[in-house]
Amino acid sequence: MIKDFRGELKKRLMLSDGAMGTVLQLKNLLPKGLLPESFNVSEKINYIKDVHKSYFTAGSEIIVANTFGGNRIKLAEYGLSDMLYAVNFNAVKAVKEIAGDRALVAMSLGPTGKFIYPVGDLVFKESVEIYKEQIKAGLDAGADIFQLETMIDLQEVRSAIIAVKELCDKPIIAMMTFDNTFRTILGTTPEVFAIAADSLGADVIGANCSVGPAGIYEILKKMASVTEIPLISKPNAGIPKLIDGKTVFPGKPEDFTVLISELALIGVRVISACCGSNDLFTRALKGEIDTINKSGLPEKGIKKESGLFLTSRTDFVSCGYNHPPIVIGERINPTGKKDFIEELKNGKTNYIRKTALKQVEAGATVLDLNVGVPGTDEINLMKKGIIAVTSVVHTPVSIDSSDPAVLEEALMLYPGKPLINSISGEEKKLAKIMPLIKKYGAGVLILALDDAGIPETAEKRLETAYKVYQRLVDYGIKSYDIIIDFLTLPISAGQEKAMVTIDALSKNKTLLNLPTVLGISNVSFGLPKRSYINSSFLSLCIKEGLSASIINPEDNYLMANFYAINALLGKDYLFKNYINKYSAEARDYAGNSNREKNPDLASGKTVGVQLYDAVVHGEKEHIAHYVEKLLSDGDLPLDIGNKYLIPALEEVGRLFDKNIYFLPQVMESAEAMKIAFSRIKRELPKSGASTGPKILMATVEGDVHDIGKNIVSMLLENNGYEVIDLGRNVKTERIIEEAIKNKVDFVGLSALMTTTVTEMEHVIKELKKHNLKVFSMVGGAVVTDDYAKSINADIYAKNAMEAVEKIKQYLSRPISGNI
Structure with missing residues (x-):
């Protein structure tokens, strides 16, 4: 038993x-x-x-x-x-x-x-x-x-x-x-x-x-x-x-x-x-x-790395203990930003998308997301903000709100393990937020304060932080999901305040040994040339073991100091991060650097370039305006497609092939493209243009899986093709009937199950029997290139982006005669 x-x-x-x-x-x-x-x-x-x-x-x-x-x-x-x-x-x-x-x-x-x-x-x-x-x-x-x-x-x-x-x-x-x-x-x-x-x-x-x-x-x-x-x-x-x-x-x-x-x-x-x-x-x-x-079982040969781990849907970040310090970008926060506040009041997310991209390109490895504006629906804005950030970058998010209702909606929507910023020893907040952290598996930032306020000494801050830490652990929250903020106070209100924080960091190394985080820029509030104070304070904190810094990564002086101090202290192994940042030859693709890879579009932020960027980054809010502006300036509909939209989707395909973009980003870009193309289509009859080739898509009889087929259909439509999607579990007879009726140029077949994949061969034989001069494509989890060749399919595609690219290639050729 x-x-x-x-x-x-x-x-x-x-x-x-x-x-x-x-x-x-x-x-x-x-x-x-x-x-x-x-x-x-x-x-x-x-x-x-x-x-x-x-x-x-x-x-x-x-x-x-x-x-x-x-x-x-x-x-x-x-x-x-x-x-x-x-x-x-x-x-x-x-x-x-x-x-x-x-x-x-x-x-x-x-x-x-x-x-x-x-x-x-x-x-x-x-x-x-x-x-x-x-x-x-x-x-x-x-x-x-x-x-x-x-x-x-x-x-x-x-x-x-x-x-x-x-x-x-x-x-x-x-x-x-x-x-x-x-x-x-x-x-x-x-x-x-x-x-x-x-x-x-x-x-x-x-x-x-x-x-x-x-x-x-x-x-x-x-x-x-x-x-x-x-x-x-x-x-x-x-x-x-x-x-x-x-x-x-x-x-x-x-x-x-x-x-x-x-x-x-x-x-x-x-x-x-x-x-x-x-x-x-x-x-x-x-x-x-x-x-x-x-x-007897052997001792585990691979040891888990210690530290706090945060994830997006596709990437993860580690901090604390032996991991290099990380940067949490602070710029998606409406405090002091009138334009951003106005945008949030209007329910827009353009600033969030652009700022997310800029911060990641500048070196942020986590992005803090704060959308709290009095008089607005913070729940709805937070959800929009999460969708905006996750659609343009793969960086984990810090959800910055003290409202439990906002946190819960955000935690349900966020596709990974985020950081909750923040919780303290204040009893009412603890009681409401602890269950959310445990239920949704989030990391949590503890502030070293309680109902009595901010402790004046380093020792008291450690004591307060540890009490909250122990409370969380006793509740069932994992110890390695916690990071401590010993609080940064402005030195303009007392020069000793910075050293209290630094002393707390130093004592943490021997007493608690927990990952730590600080909002660095608070230290310089009320002083001129704040970047100088921030940079020096950051260096002192990193020397004392600071794990994560909430800073402005677009501050070049501050970031240069961040990379340099880590290199000097041996926290940047073999200077990898320093070299990647400051050696032009070593820079990888980051954010909107597609300008370098598309020299024809490198002349500046013209309306066409903004349209191109909007498709690449899946920005739907302004894309219709860009198309409208180009049309009003006299650009022909097909020129807009060929100069900006199609190259943008090709860039998305390139990023997908290199595992820089993944399916969610591809779908966001496709949706943006759909908005642009729907506007252009209204002008096509005026310019004498004909509709694109007709493509029939279906999941074969007996198979009810259609996620892959639906993605291919959407991408094809956004590339200008007319798609007739018959859905799933489609009988061979209906595929033939619809192919004849609609005079299609292409038939795409999908199957996920080993029991239904052979139905593809039956369909292709029937297409040949009826002497239909169309191309055929097959795909799905159990389909291979060898199988596609064995049943005389023209194309095998392993994923949606490859399907679209191969269809383009084949439709530019004479029909092969396979069927």
């Missing part, structure tokens, strides 16, 4: 089961287009039980219930939403009947198939409720563990973990799926996922599906560098191949067993297998696991 899953993880390796869907497929028990979860409410549940029995007999200690697609959205696609409770309850109960108390039952929680706002249209709160519906059924049936798997959206992971924790204290296993670049489709890295899931309170984290055992091992090594919590390895049996129209997973059990010792060494404590595996894999894994457990 396994009573304490969390306790067992500290002592030994544990064995979970293998695949469900691909086992059913191999036995010809899962017809094309049928949801495995539908078996849970029919006599076919016996097929599911037979698979569970095979894994239990083979030695699995954790059996995963057949609930992966059991959420409301997925079930609705198959007309099963009204049976949600039964689908999930029956699945968990079925495992319970087989395993009893001799194995643990894990309830599988899979993706909904929708992105969370603003990338998609699913609201975060609704996502939490969707998962809670599933979880309630699982709890009633006796689930022991809740297992998130094959997740691609970090926001969906966050919502599912929060859903579990709102209902129970059961253990959580959380996994995302990564491609061969070690990122998710939205650009999240293993480290970012691990940091966020750790702070949210997951018990085990890892990766499943996607790449094979060797690839998963590399992904888990990255996770191990930023977390101490146990890991899970659940790879596919290799990358699937289509051979003679059948999906074949080439991996063997020995591909898994050979890596178990190395996995244990990096902190893996749960071993499993995903698509293409069966009970033979489980038997082989059990033998190797038993051998390791008898000899």
